[in-house]
Amino acid sequence: MEGHYDFKRIEEKWQKYWESRNQHKVTLTADKPKYYVLEMFPYPSGALHMGHIRNYSIGDVVARFKTMKGYNVLHPMGWDAFGMPAENAAIKHGTHPAQWTAANIANMRRQQQQLGTSYDWDREVTTCLPDYYRWTQWLFLLFYHRGLAYRRKAAVNWCPSCQTVLANEQVINGNCWRCDTQVGKKELEQWFLRITDYADRLLKDWELLQGWPDSVKTMQENWIGRSEGAEVIFPIKDREEKITVFTTRHDTLYGVTFMVLAPEHPLVMDLVRGTEREETVRDFVQKAISRRAETRNGEEPGKEGIFLGAYAVNPINGEEISIWVSDYVLMEYGTGAVMGVPAHDTRDFAFTEKYGIPKRIVVIPEKDAPVPEQLTEAYAADGFLVNSGPFNGLPVEEAQEAIADYLEEKGIGRRAVSYKLRDWLVSRQRYWGVPIPIVYCDQCGAVPVPEDQLPVLLPENVVFKPGTVSPLAQVEEFVHTTCPRCGGPARRETDTMDTFICSSWYYFRYTDARNAEAPFGKEAVDYWMPVDQYIGGIEHAVLHLLYSRFFTKVLYDVGLIDCQEPFTNLLTQGMVIKDGAKMSKSKGNVVTPEEIFTKYGADTARLFILFASPPERDLDWSDQGVEGAWRFLNRVWRLVNNNADYIKTAAGGKEALSQADTDLRRQLHETIKKVTEDIEERFNFNTAISAIMELVNGIYRYQDKLEIGEQNPQIVREALEKTVLLLAPFAPHLMEELWHVLGHEDSVHQQEWPAYDPEALVQEETKIVIQVNGKLRERLQVPVGIAQAELEEKVLSLERIRALTAGKEIVKVINVPGKLINIVVK
Numbered sequence: 001m002e003g004h005y006d007f008k009r010i011e012e013k014w015q016k017y018w019e020s021r022n023q024h025k026v027t028l029t030a031d032k033p034k035y036y037v038l039e040m041f042p043y044p045s046g047a048l049h050m051g052h053i054r055n056y057s058i059g060d061v062v063a064r065f066k067t068m069k070g071y072n073v074l075h076p077m078g079w080d081a082f083g084m085p086a087e088n089a090a091i092k093h094g095t096h097p098a099q100w101t102a103a104n105i106a107n108m109r110r111q112q113q114q115l116g117t118s119y120d121w122d123r124e125v126t127t128c129l130p131d132y133y134r135w136t137q138w139l140f141l142l143f144y145h146r147g148l149a150y151r152r153k154a155a156v157n158w159c160p161s162c163q164t165v166l167a168n169e170q171v172i173n174g175n176c177w178r179c180d181t182q183v184g185k186k187e188l189e190q191w192f193l194r195i196t197d198y199a200d201r202l203l204k205d206w207e208l209l210q211g212w213p214d215s216v217k218t219m220q221e222n223w224i225g226r227s228e229g230a231e232v233i234f235p236i237k238d239r240e241e242k243i244t245v246f247t248t249r250h251d252t253l254y255g256v257t258f259m260v261l262a263p264e265h266p267l268v269m270d271l272v273r274g275t276e277r278e279e280t281v282r283d284f285v286q287k288a289i290s291r292r293a294e295t296r297n298g299e300e301p302g303k304e305g306i307f308l309g310a311y312a313v314n315p316i317n318g319e320e321i322s323i324w325v326s327d328y329v330l331m332e333y334g335t336g337a338v339m340g341v342p343a344h345d346t347r348d349f350a351f352t353e354k355y356g357i358p359k360r361i362v363v364i365p366e367k368d369a370p371v372p373e374q375l376t377e378a379y380a381a382d383g384f385l386v387n388s389g390p391f392n393g394l395p396v397e398e399a400q401e402a403i404a405d406y407l408e409e410k411g412i413g414r415r416a417v418s419y420k421l422r423d424w425l426v427s428r429q430r431y432w433g434v435p436i437p438i439v440y441c442d443q444c445g446a447v448p449v450p451e452d453q454l455p456v457l458l459p460e461n462v463v464f465k466p467g468t469v470s471p472l473a474q475v476e477e478f479v480h481t482t483c484p485r486c487g488g489p490a491r492r493e494t495d496t497m498d499t500f501i502c503s504s505w506y507y508f509r510y511t512d513a514r515n516a517e518a519p520f521g522k523e524a525v526d527y528w529m530p531v532d533q534y535i536g537g538i539e540h541a542v543l544h545l546l547y548s549r550f551f552t553k554v555l556y557d558v559g560l561i562d563c564q565e566p567f568t569n570l571l572t573q574g575m576v577i578k579d580g581a582k583m584s585k586s587k588g589n590v591v592t593p594e595e596i597f598t599k600y601g602a603d604t605a606r607l608f609i610l611f612a613s614p615p616e617r618d619l620d621w622s623d624q625g626v627e628g629a630w631r632f633l634n635r636v637w638r639l640v641n642n643n644a645d646y647i648k649t650a651a652g653g654k655e656a657l658s659q660a661d662t663d664l665r666r667q668l669h670e671t672i673k674k675v676t677e678d679i680e681e682r683f684n685f686n687t688a689i690s691a692i693m694e695l696v697n698g699i700y701r702y703q704d705k706l707e708i709g710e711q712n713p714q715i716v717r718e719a720l721e722k723t724v725l726l727l728a729p730f731a732p733h734l735m736e737e738l739w740h741v742l743g744h745e746d747s748v749h750q751q752e753w754p755a756y757d758p759e760a761l762v763q764e765e766t767k768i769v770i771q772v773n774g775k776l777r778e779r780l781q782v783p784v785g786i787a788q789a790e791l792e793e794k795v796l797s798l799e800r801i802r803a804l805t806a807g808k809e810i811v812k813v814i815n816v817p818g819k820l821i822n823i824v825v826k
Helices: 007-020 050-068 084-093 097-115 130-145 195-208 214-224 251-256 267-272 277-293 346-355 396-410 507-511 522-528 546-556 593-599 602-611 623-649 659-682 685-705 713-727 732-741 788-794 797-803
Strands: 034-039 072-074 149-159 164-166 182-194 227-235 242-247 258-261 306-311 320-326 335-341 413-418 438-442 445-448 480-482 489-492 531-539 566-573 576-578 765-772 774-784 810-816 818-824
Touching: 007 097, 007 732, 034 050, 034 195, 050 072, 050 531, 050 566, 050 576, 050 593, 050 602, 050 659, 084 774, 097 130, 097 593, 097 602, 130 149, 130 507, 130 546, 130 713, 149 242, 149 346, 164 182, 182 438, 195 546, 214 546, 214 566, 227 251, 227 396, 242 258, 242 335, 251 818, 258 306, 258 346, 267 306, 277 306, 277 320, 306 346, 306 623, 320 346, 335 566, 346 765, 396 413, 396 489, 413 522, 445 522, 489 531, 507 522, 507 797, 546 566, 602 685, 602 732, 623 685, 623 713, 623 732, 659 685, 659 713, 713 732, 765 788, 774 797, 788 810, 788 818, 797 818
Parallel strands: 034 072, 034 531, 258 320, 531 566, 765 818
Antiparallel strands: 149 164, 149 182, 227 242, 227 306, 227 413, 258 335, 306 320, 438 445, 438 489, 480 489, 765 774, 810 818
């Protein structure tokens, strides 16, 4: 059979077949082990890109493989549908966000179905629909009633373009994670979730996540930023206020020569109010805060500072030290105040070099060594204390314990733990998000909306204008309501929730997606959770993954679920790049899924994207690679069709296997073993596909060298059927077609995954490589386990080897059993 297979007809045919049979619908069952595989659900931006295709293809291979391995597989999909792009589209195109979002979802769902994914669409969730966000509001109130949601005034990260607040995690190198605009600061009343209450558990429970990449663990550990040290109380000279400092190096307290406050620290302006320094300091603070936004998660600021004209008193030795404000101290970490120890801290050293502040050495590398008179750089390593009163001579670790004891005994400090992690700011001044279910009453204050009044619906009659803050605040009929506690007039909260709240619990909803009485039922969630395999981009390591772990722990504490972590195993796939860069319209290097679907079909797109690179690495797009995947699928199509009638009508196989039969069967079962291990243990889809390609080549070679009467039809049938089964998760449409061509009536995806036969792997003969002076010269087929002397005799009797060694002295013969012989001559 020549030509190419009709992928359009075949793919449409089998998609309709699967849909008509509800083939991917799953229910709770006790007779199979469960397996929950999940790709991160997408924002409905309008169309899938190749990164999506890679993500969904990986997940679909796992889902189909596990199904064939006998698991009851949950493989759902939905839409992270709230967010700024829909609102921007409303402004740009004059359409409502709900309409824009619904149209995008319809198109992307069509593309996912076109890809041949095995999703249970009966479990589809859409976060912007009331049947979902009702329960998002319910969960917010659960946090509120447990004291985990609270409101306070705070200096927040403000994106002037999006006109909304950003969490610290959403400020990337000083810019908005969404639109890349420079972020500033603004004072607003905001809602927070108390994620800091769970900081230690988020760190400790890594022991439950052996299937996560170390890189993700490290990123979260660094973001949480747990540090053990001491809080030290410094009185301010001639004032009642005191400054509390957190330090991990309280062994250097005797080396403190100045104090630095963050620009946002409330004492900064208090200390200069009414003095000649006030205006200068105010200007510095404003500029420093702006500069801080630029560098919040990027490089260090420029170590600028101003002396505030005030002094603190070092509680351990009574010395007066100058108080400064500087841009290198962050209010977000510790207490917003730093004790300056220039001899033993690099930043402090640079600051004192610039402003002429004295240094005092209090740690030296070797005990009893002379103390240097001058330093050219800070010494920050371990050592022994000097110039430290009663603590002189102690090693750093002992000194820290002794000084901590002294601080606590004298009431001037205490042991403490500090975190970089801050509570999660969840208020957003936008329309297209979940309304926060709180009303404000002049008599009762902040009042939660009763559960039986949920959901608080988003109004549809909203006017979108560029630069408008909090569009909901302009909708009078939404804002004005009745207090559920006293019945008096009240105002609704007009902020909406950070969309990351919606994605922090969606995987629970999939387990019981049509439950109208609760976010999910206990039986369903405990059957399916935790997710066995989660798949998504590394860019979500700190945001989505950290928040999801937090949500899971809260729900576990409440008793709603029995799992403490949401995702047992995590695969972070690499990007799809072309011409050395990530695909983007601005770079002009985009290849759309539609192009590949139209020219080659979905199976080719899937096969190439899974074959081109291991899933955790970036994938370099190759048009030639796509063409190669297309040619390979056509070879398989021709191989099966050319043999279908022959293997159906052949009357049984030969009782004794020829050497060719044995070799092909051995290759087949070696391939089954390798493909199974590559998928199940390593997710090495590329090497699995490569092994199947070699198998197909082996079947072609078998048939090319044997006449039809010399072939064993049973061996051919076994090889073809197993090849189709092995390829089924990768190219589901074509393999479904070929399975039926081979005479089967049931779906290929409902068959058992093939098992290899250990006896078929036993080799009677093996091929030995023969080298002369390390260079490949010949190959020889010999019996397995042949004696060394007999092997050497056979090798040296070969005509080519005799010619290469004639007239030369054989120094030695190196034998690597079962692999090679190297003859060393001179």
